[in-house]
Amino acid sequence: MSADPYRLDDRLVQIVDAAFAEAARRAGPWLLCRPGCAQCCLGEFPITPLDAERLRRGLSALDLSDPQRAARVRLRARQTATPMADDDPCPALDPATGACDLYAARPITCRVFGPPVRDESGNLGVCELCFEGASEAEITACEVEFDPENLETEILDTIQITRGFCKETTVAQVVGAA
Secondary structure, three states, X not given: OOOOHHHHHHHHHHHHHHHHHHHHHHHHHHOOOOXXXXXHHEOOOOEXXXXXXXXXXXXXXXXXXXXXXXXXXXXXXXXXXXXXXXXXXXXXXXXXXXXXXXXXXXXXHHHHOOOOEEOOOOOEEOOOOOOOOOOHHHHHOOOOOXXXXXXXXXXXXXXXXXXXXXXXXXXXXXXXHO
16 A cells, blocks of 8 residues: 555545445434434543544644634543543533534544444444344344455554554543644
8 A cells, every 4th residue: 555544544434434324324213323322422442543643633623613612622631531431421522412523533433333333253233222122134234344445454554564553542542632
């Protein structure tokens, strides 16, 4: 991969967002993900260096469009305990609205949460709020491949080669330090 890995991130985001849209279309009313639903925005979870760079760019853009909101995101991140408890909200989550202040720049994990997704061991997982009462067949019918080209892995491998490391971090660490 000769292209700048961070430029390829735009392509990855388009692929993942298109797959989510297809999963949402298939799931219909089973998928409860909506603005204000923040069940998946609690607790600490690892993000990749690619996610971290996307968040930094998103926070920089927010600095230009709404500096006060960007400052509130940074403040929430700095006030976040390390490690976060399972019920601590993500610092990008606006507690007043239940919406993500960095939604356009959110990590891949956030982009794919909700619809049926296979983990590394092949198990199919869904948000605990979605697919209530759905059969296994109904859930499986909504599954889509979020990164069929394995682009994220390729990009992260390139970052590993060019930087010499590819360390995971967290949303709070990234936006708190920005």
